[in-house]
Amino acid sequence: MWAGSAASVLLLHGYLSAVVYQPSFAKGVMIAVFSSLIGVTSPIDFYNSKPIFGELVGVINVSASTDQLVPSFAEPIQNVTVAAGREIVLPCVVDNLGSYRVAWIHTDKHTLLTLHDRVITRNTRYSISHNSYRTWWLTIKDVEESDRGEFMCQINTSPMMSQSGYLDVVVPPKIDEENTSSDTDVREGGDVSLRCSATGSPTPKIKWRREDQKDIPAGLKVVSEMHGEHLNISKVSRLHMGAYLCIASNGVQPSVSKRIMLNVNFAPMIWIPNQLVGAPLDTEVVLNCGLESHPKSVTYWTREGGIMILSNSKYNSMLIDSGTYKSKMNLRIRDLKPEDYGAYTCVAKNSLGETEGTIKLYEIPRPTSTSSPAPQYTSKMSKTDGAQQTTSEKMLISTWKNSLVKDENDSARKAELSTELLEKESTVGGIAAAAASDHEFRESGGERKESRRRLNKGHSSAPGQIYFTPFMIIGSSLLLLLLLR
Numbered sequence: 001m002w003a004g005s006a007a008s009v010l011l012l013h014g015y016l017s018a019v020v021y022q023p024s025f026a027k028g029v030m031i032a033v034f035s036s037l038i039g040v041t042s043p044i045d046f047y048n049s050k051p052i053f054g055e056l057v058g059v060i061n062v063s064a065s066t067d068q069l070v071p072s073f074a075e076p077i078q079n080v081t082v083a084a085g086r087e088i089v090l091p092c093v094v095d096n097l098g099s100y101r102v103a104w105i106h107t108d109k110h111t112l113l114t115l116h117d118r119v120i121t122r123n124t125r126y127s128i129s130h131n132s133y134r135t136w137w138l139t140i141k142d143v144e145e146s147d148r149g150e151f152m153c154q155i156n157t158s159p160m161m162s163q164s165g166y167l168d169v170v171v172p173p174k175i176d177e178e179n180t181s182s183d184t185d186v187r188e189g190g191d192v193s194l195r196c197s198a199t200g201s202p203t204p205k206i207k208w209r210r211e212d213q214k215d216i217p218a219g220l221k222v223v224s225e226m227h228g229e230h231l232n233i234s235k236v237s238r239l240h241m242g243a244y245l246c247i248a249s250n251g252v253q254p255s256v257s258k259r260i261m262l263n264v265n266f267a268p269m270i271w272i273p274n275q276l277v278g279a280p281l282d283t284e285v286v287l288n289c290g291l292e293s294h295p296k297s298v299t300y301w302t303r304e305g306g307i308m309i310l311s312n313s314k315y316n317s318m319l320i321d322s323g324t325y326k327s328k329m330n331l332r333i334r335d336l337k338p339e340d341y342g343a344y345t346c347v348a349k350n351s352l353g354e355t356e357g358t359i360k361l362y363e364i365p366r367p368t369s370t371s372s373p374a375p376q377y378t379s380k381m382s383k384t385d386g387a388q389q390t391t392s393e394k395m396l397i398s399t400w401k402n403s404l405v406k407d408e409n410d411s412a413r414k415a416e417l418s419t420e421l422l423e424k425e426s427t428v429g430g431i432a433a434a435a436a437s438d439h440e441f442r443e444s445g446g447e448r449k450e451s452r453r454r455l456n457k458g459h460s461s462a463p464g465q466i467y468f469t470p471f472m473i474i475g476s477s478l479l480l481l482l483l484l485r
Contacts, residue, residue, distance in 0.1 A: 077165030
């Protein structure tokens with residue numbers, strides 16, 4: 001301490017020669033020395049807010065040469081704005097300084113910072129430098145908010161010369177954790193108020209947004225963002241659930257934010273897309289229940305009688321999250337057997353309640369992938385006059401035409417079949433179908449046994465050939481006898 005006091009005395013040694021002749025200067029020096037001894041770097045209060053350095057100016061002028069040029073400030077000190085944590089340099093440019101001295105003073109704090117080329121303040125962040133005693137730079141490292149204020153550059157002329165500049169320190173916003181809400185839980189239907197507090201200079205502004213970019217329900221309207229230190233929501237629903245961002249900004253980069261999770265608690269609710277599900281035997285099926293709950297529920301499946309289903313080679317129970325409070329309960333049943341059909345119940349429970357839903361599983365026929373076999377009427381297709389007919393169709397048609405000539409007692413049937421022939425003749429297989437129908441008709445009568453016998457043996461009538469039956473021979477003989485008479 002005495003070493004520091006001695007240094008202070010030596011610092012002012014240059015001014016002691018005038019003490020004998022200048023009582024006021026002696027008083028100033030004594031105050032400066034006393035201030036140094038007791039550890040005060042700013043003895044301004046001793047002179048009713050007049051800097052002690054100003055008292056020294058007139059004394060120094062006494063010792064100065066009368067023909068010396070009067071110093072002057074070549075440039076004004078600019079007002080400067082700097083962000084906290086940066087470095088700032090304040091220049092003071094003086095012409096014709098001569099043997100005069102320059103000092104820097106923090107006016108707002110009444111603190112003497114530098115005296116000529118020495119640093120008086122004990123703050124190690126301050127330093128002084130000059131360029132051939134013309135430009136005097138006051139450098140402040142790691143600027144703090146407390147450095148804000150007016151800085152004065154003085155020259156010890158008589159009267160004292162000075163000029164000042166203002167240093168404004170801006171501070172990026174910072175979230176005040178002690179006065180800001182953390183993750184919050186609220187019962188559905190209640191009210192909630194989230195708070196976000198931030199410090200900085202200028203005072204930060206607060207706005208709220210949802211992290212998922214969804215709108216915020218606010219009464220009868222929805223908004224993309226809300227402003228203010230508090231976010232108030234009344235009659236909270238599950239739609240309000242999610243992460244909210246409290247963003248603080250004041251024009252000084254960077255802006256800061258805090259994530260606050262709003263959890264809305266409610267009893268589980270189950271909804272079932274399909275209450276009736278059908279599946280064939282020996283297949284597998286997946287039953288599905290939709291679930292909404294918060295906090296998360298304990299879930300499981302049961303069969304008729306309340307038997308709980310456990311996952312194994314037969315069953316696989318899965319819970320799939322699909323949102324903050326939404327999920328799906330799936331039950332996969334493999335290799336269905338008759339005993340697997342029936343009612344299945346999905347159950348969900350949490351601290352606020354429980355609920356369940358039932359799905360009825362029933363059997364349906366297995367779908368067939370093969371069609372019924374086509375009639376074996378054809379073996380190979382051919383083209384005749386634009387109509388497709390097979391060899392077997394031609395044979396059947398020829399036999400049917402010959403039988404029409406011989407059937408004298410079936411005129412009505414012949415007319416019917418002839419009409420059917422004409423209607424079906426233009427389609428593939430139409431004539432063959434009509435002939436087959438007539439063939440079936442003939443088999444129903446005993447008088448057509450001979451025709452059936454010929455058809456069964458594969459006989460076919462050649463064009464223009466007529467077969468005579470015993471009835472035709474007897475009839476012809478009777479007709480001949482009548483003519484002879």
